[in-house]
Every structure is written in C-alpha cells, then in structure tokens.
Amino acid sequence: MEKLLEIRSLSVDFRTPRGRVRALREVSMVVPKGKIIGVVGESGSGKSTLIWTIMRLLAVNGTVENGEILFDGGNVLEFDDNRLKGFRGEKVSMVFQDPMTSQSPVLDYRSQFTDILYRRTEMSRRERLGKAIKMMNRVGIPDSEKRIYQYPHHFSGGMRQRAGIAMALLMDPSLLIADEPTTALDVTMEAQIIHLIREARSEFGSTVMLVSHNLGLIAELCDEIVVMYAGEIVEHADAHDIFFDAKHPYTKALIACNPALDLEMEGQFPTIPGDVPDLHQSPAGCVFAPRCAFSDETCSKERPAYSISAGKHSEVVDHSVRCHLYCPDKGGKTKHDLTALSLNAAADRTRSEIAHCDEADELLSIQDLRVRFPTMGRIKALAEGVDDPFIDAVYEVSLGLRAGETLGLVGESGSGKTTLGRAIIGLNGVHSGSIKFKGSELVGLSQNQYRKVRRDVAMMFQDPVGSLSPRRTVGQLLTEPFLIHGIEKGSQRDQAARLCEMVSLPANFLSRYPHELSGGQARRVGVARALALNPALIVADEPTAGLDVSVQGEILNLMLDMQAAHGLGFLLISHNLPVIRHVCDKLAIMYLGRIVEYGDCEQVFRNPAHPYSQALVRGTPQPDPTRRRQLVSIEGEVPSLSNRPGGCEFHTRCPYSGERCKYLVPEPSLLADGRTVRCHNPLAE
C-alpha cells in the first residue's frame, strides 16, 4: 500500500478568551494512494480542524503544537511559500460544503476557473478557457460553452456543487479533500454528486479524503473510515469493519443513532447521553469515558492506547481502536457483551399506542389549499404584459391529521413544505381552499382572531438559536407565550420551572441566554415554548436539522413522549427520511407545491407508488457499505416554480413518463391500501 499523505501525532490548539482549546490531540493516520478515506465525526470532533491544518489554512488563533504531516517526502507544516504554492490547489484540492458561499459571487465561472489555472504559464488564455469548458462538461454541466460565462447565483445548488468539483479537479490533484460535499444538497442531488465523486476517482485516479457526519454518505463511498471524537481518532478500519464489526463504544453508538431507512424500529430513538467534553484541558483518561456505557475507573484515569488487530473484512487495512476494552494487557474486559449494547432503556413506544385515536375527530383538515406568492410588483407586471405574476408555492393540497397522530411532510427544497406549515399557523396568506382546525375554519381569520388559534396550534421553528431572541433569558423565553396570550397561570417562575423540567433542562438554565446553549439545548427550549400553552397541534419545521445524530434522538424522543402524554398532533416537516419513517404515522410527499403521494407511512416506504417517492426513498444513502448503488435514481433537478412544467409536474425527471404525462395533469387516485397518488401510472396498485 502506497502512502500518499501521512499524519503523525498531530496536535492543534486554539487560543480563545477562555483559554486554550486542545482541538486535536495526537492524531495519526495514513491516507493510502488511490483510495477514498472517510473521516466521520460529530460537531466538535476536530474533523474540520484536521483538514484545514493539512491545507495550512488554520484560523489565526490556531497553532500546531506538535506533529508532522508528510507529503511527497516533506513535512507540509514546514513548507516555505514556494513549496506551499505547489502543494495547495496543485497537489491537494478541495470540494467545499456550501457551494453558494464558497464561490465568489462577483466573478463568473470563466474567471474563477482560469484563475486556478494561473500556474499553467505555458497555456494561452484560450487553452485555459478550453480546459475549463472541458472540465465543466466532464462533471455534467450541460451547455458549458455558454454557462461558463455565468455567475454562481445563476446555477442551482446541484449545478454549483458540480462546478465546485470541476474547479477542484482542474489542476489534476493527487489528493482531493471533500468537506461535507453534499450537506447543503437535496437527496436526489446528493445521489448525483456521490456518483460524480466515484467517477472522478476511477477516471482521474485521485485519492479522496471525505469528511462528513453523514454515515450514509461515508458508507456509500469510502474504502477506509476514520472515526473522530473530541479531537482524537478513536477507531480506524476498513469500511466494512467499521459498519459490521465496530469495536469502540462510540462508533457503535454512532451507528445505532443513524438508523438505516429500511430498518424496522420499535420503541425509542437511540441517543448518546451527555455532551462532547470541554476541551480546555486534556482529558485525563479516555475522551469518551463520561458518556460511555462501559466505562470504569481505569477509563477515566488512564489514556487508552491504540490496539491494532488484523481487519476482518480487509487484508490490507488493520483495525485500530483506542479503547481500554481491547487493550491486550487488560484481557478480561473484552468479555463484556458489546453486541447487546443497550443505548437507552426508556419505556417503549409502540405503534399500536397511536392507533388508539382512530375514533377521534380530525384535528386538522386541509382542503384544496393554494398559497400564491407574487413574483413581481403589479406595475412591473402590467408594464411587461405578464397577466399572472404569481407562483403557486402550495397547489391544491388536501391533508388530514387526527389527535395523537404524526403526519410527515417530505420534499426537496422548493417543494413548498415550509410554506404549507406557515400557512397553517397563519403566517402566510392563503389564496384559496380551507384549513379547518377542530372543525372551525382558519382561512380568512384576521390576525387578531388567529392569535386565539395559536394557543392551540404551536410552531417549532427550523433554526433553533435564530428563532430565539438573543436578548432574553431562557426563563423569559419560556414565559413569553403566557404574556402574549395574557394568561396568568400561577407564578411565571413556576411555569418556567415546570416547562424546564418537562423538557429535562436543569433549572439553572433559566437565567442563561440562547448563545450559551448547545444546539440540542436550544431545540429543547423550542419544544418547551411550543408546549407552554398545552397546544393540540404542533407544526415542527425540520426539528432535528443541523443537530448531531447523538442529540437528534433526544429531541425526537422528547416529542414522542409529549405526544403520548398529551395526545398531541404533530405535523413534522423534514427532508430526513429515516427520521420520518421512524416517527410518523402518515406521510405526504410534496413536489412543486403538490402532494404527489399521501398515505400510511410504512406503506409509502415499503412500496412507494409515485416515481418521485421511489426516487426519494432509493436516493437516501444507506449506512451499509454492502449496498452501494450503481446508478443514480433520477436525473436533473427540481424545476423552478415560476416555470412549472405542464401536465404532470414530475414528467421532466420521471423515468417512467409517457406521452400522456406531458400534457395531462394526473388527478389524485385512491389505492387499495388507502393511499392517494397523483400519477398516471402508479408503481403500486
């Protein structure tokens, strides 16, 4: 095995006003040539610090305390400016997380591409342009002779990321570092990008270092996997060994928290209790000990050494793990039965429990709802002769939700799911249709009348920290709903304390401000605020987006417990299909503002009837390296709402579309199992 890059006991510190943060400690790894190596970890694991150290682009307050990074017979950390110039961008290149913010908004692609080629002094301007166009073609950007003169904001998210990959491949680097390359993209786009990275590897023979928190993506692409936790590598092995023979308790827990889409799961979501440790001091023992189910005294006192054994699934890659359980000199301990790792022993929640509400009346009933947004001012529309300057963000949507039920709303960005959620709580105007809550009509209510409704219908917002006022304490935030609705219910302080306890936040959090909370804690405050007035219905917009998987389960469990205790109805808006599958009873799939499939959640996942549902279900990467997909499920991207395709909206991307789909809008049809599908040729009967 040829080494391309080797990191030897690298330690990096950050100077902060609160002291030194030991962000990386003794990280050692080898990047083998021609392989895809995955670096997995949650936020705070140091994976970004690692790649920026390799690129020598650490923030100014970061210093390398120790270690070396060997590349091409030299230590990258000691490269002079000249050598660095030949390294960065030439030998090693990067694909970035968010293509919108990582490409210059004021330079067209031609400039950005040819700027990268500045080192090729032997090439003329025309040759550079030609090479850029060829590379854009190569990554599947159609019409690149013309599109190269466009700017990033002219490109859709998926196309922008393709351009980003083209930029990275332009200098034919020997190592490609991809930093969360699909996190900002939708499922169908993600599948296409995965395909592209795989192709790039086989065609250009690049070595890829893929950094992500998404186990599905890692399983789909990587040969080897490095698991990082709190600034250390805890396990390093072949991909199959990690997924089927994980040794470190953290790796096991991480995999358990990231359920596969098709895994039947009863009961609560697994979580890892506790928080990532404070890295202001070097931990005395194992970094994971405080959260580990198997830790004992040795674990919290002594640093474990790496124990290295031959990999089960690979002859080349050894399996190394940093855990006392596997230290040869501490025999005995391995007899722990790690397979029966029970992560959370809380009460079970079964699906039958939810079914008890069948007799109840509909809590929410939406009929033919239409929400339109103007695309231009009236004067401009008049001047430009546009008679209908509107787009339909929500188009003829009908849904129903009973008390105690959870309805999932799924779709790619731009499908109108957030708009629908906002329309229900009266934050968007409604063009036509009806929204009935407990039998009374909501459409047409004045803002004043709506205020009374909002006592019973609460919203959990997408951005947990951003939706909390930064100048109010948690206590003030929790009692705000009572003030708004003028309710005197015992003392405010007692109320806040009660809510805090309900979502299991310590009572001393009442005096904290939102910026002092972690993502999971801020979500808890969001849940508590939504629950404050004992609502009957909660609209939750991406309640776990941006959360680490180990915390995601906590929030979902909390929501489910509240549902069981109070018979709440949930409308759960999300693009995270595994979460939806494990939490929802009913599922509605949206595409361009329309519901294309609606019915029992399990049925939709087992046997999707609409081609788009099928694409979403198949497009989600599985945390299982044996089930890599060879083909991309659907091509193309979501059309713009202002350019709605005629006939069936999905026909432009549908692999099964026929002549009829192009001009005839399919009506919703009822399947035998009670699902409704908007498709001329449904895939299920």
Place this chain on the structure above:
Amino acid sequence: MLLYIVKRIGLSALIIFFAVLTLFALLNSIPGDPASIALGPRATPEVQAAYAEKMHLDKPIVIRFLIFAGNVVRGDLGSDVFTNRSVSHTLLEQLPYTLTLAAAALAWATLLGIPIGCLSAIRPNSWLDRLTGVISIGTIAIPSFLVSIWSILVFAIFLGWLPVIGAGDDGDIVDQLRHLILPAFAVGLGWVGYLARMVRASMLEVLGENYVRSARAFGLMNRTVVFRYALRVAILPTITLIGIGFGVLLSGTVFAEIIFSRPGLGKIIYDMVLARNFPVVQGAVLVTVALYVCVTLIADITVSLLDPRVRENL
C-alpha cells in the same frame, strides 16, 4: 447591463424632475410679492410690473411651473437680477472650479483611504492598524473649515510654500494646481479616515468569507485573493457611500471656497444668498442637485459593473 443603465438613468431623470418641482414650490411659497422679493425693496412699481410680466407672474401656477420646467430643460435658468446675465452662463463658468476641487479632494482621499483600510484589514490589530485607526478617527472628527484655517496658517503663512487666495491664473496649469492643493487637502482629509474605516470594516468581513478561504485553498496568489476576490466585494459599499457622501463633500467645498476665496458654486451660492439674487441661487441649487444625482448614478453603475447581482435586480 444596458437595460440596467437605461432604467437607472430614467430614475435619475425622475428625481431631478421632483427636485425642480420642489424648488419651484419653495420659491412660490416665500411670503410676499415675488417681484419685490426678487428685485429688492428699492425697485419702482414700473420695474416690478415689468418683471412680473417677464416672469409670467400673472399666469396660473400650473402654467408657471410648466414654463419654468420647460426653461430648465432648455438650459435657461433665468437671468441675474443685477447684471441681467444668463444664470446658466455664470454657473457654467463657476462649475469647473467646484468640480475640480471636489474631484481632487475625493481622488486623494480615495487613493489614500482605500489602501490604508486594506492594509489594516489584512493585518488586524497590528501596530499599523492601531496607528491608522487613531489617525482616521482624528481626521473624521476635525471639521474641514478648521483644517482649512490651520493649513493656511502652516503651509501658507509660516512655511510660505503654497498660495492661499483664489484659484490661480487662467491658462497657467501649474499655478492652478498649486492653488488647488490646500483646499483639496482640507476638503478631503476627513474622507481619508472615513474611507479607511469603512474599507477596513467591510474588508475584514469579506476576508472571513468562505469564498476567500476557498480561493486560498485553490492555491491562488495572496495578491489575487486580496484584490480580486476580497477587495472587489469589500469596495462595493464604499462606492455607494462615496456616491451618497458626495452631497456632504459639496457642502465641504462651500467652506473651502469661502475660506480660500476660490470661485465656484459654493462661493456663488453664499454670495448670492447674501445679495438676495434669487435666480442665481435657484440655478446654483438646481445644478448642485443635478451634480449630486449624476454622481450617485455613476456610483450605482460602477457597483453594478462590479457586482452582477445588482444589475439583475432592478
């Protein structure tokens, strides 16, 4: 791009139209008989009647506005009450002096302020950054008329290096330039600090953007990253600010023109207000407004040339 410029020019024309309307309304709302105001208290009734006739004071207000606006469009801003010279003629004589002064002040302020801002943003909290920070705040705080007086004291009186009064002899470029230095220094000084702080702030923000970091990760030269990727974006709010701040700059030239006895729009407005020579004041104000609108237009077009998102969003 062309469409953007056309639209933007259309908007500017609309603004000037409203300026003309406002000016007309203001002049018509001055209490008393316009003829006696315009001609002063010592005019005889015959002269006043003749003036009223000439200025169409007997006609309805709408007609008077149309005549006024029509004259403005044709470049006829009326005539000087005392000398009977064409106002536009007088103003055209004065305009170049003000323009040169404003342009010179702005030029040296930009050429110094923007690099200072850039340098301090590239090395934040360095000694250079701290030093320029203190000096910048100082120059912003000192009013330009004080700078004028002090610079006269130092450079003209004690050192005797530069002339003080007037704008220099016609045709003698060197002499004119020598006369330009002190007023341009006085008017521009505050702007150096202002621009430096402004550029520093936006540059610091842009240098932290992801695309700057990606440009570095692609191995681009530091020079390319700083100027092409960062400054090009960081400069945009500064250009808009210069456009808007040009109005303030023009009022700065009024002081400078008075103190240095330079001819120019500011000087003429000042003199003619004191002399109650309203047609000239009115014309000068109108020209100033037009100048201001033009500069804002240029600033907006420059921004749209640098930023594609702006030109697509009007």
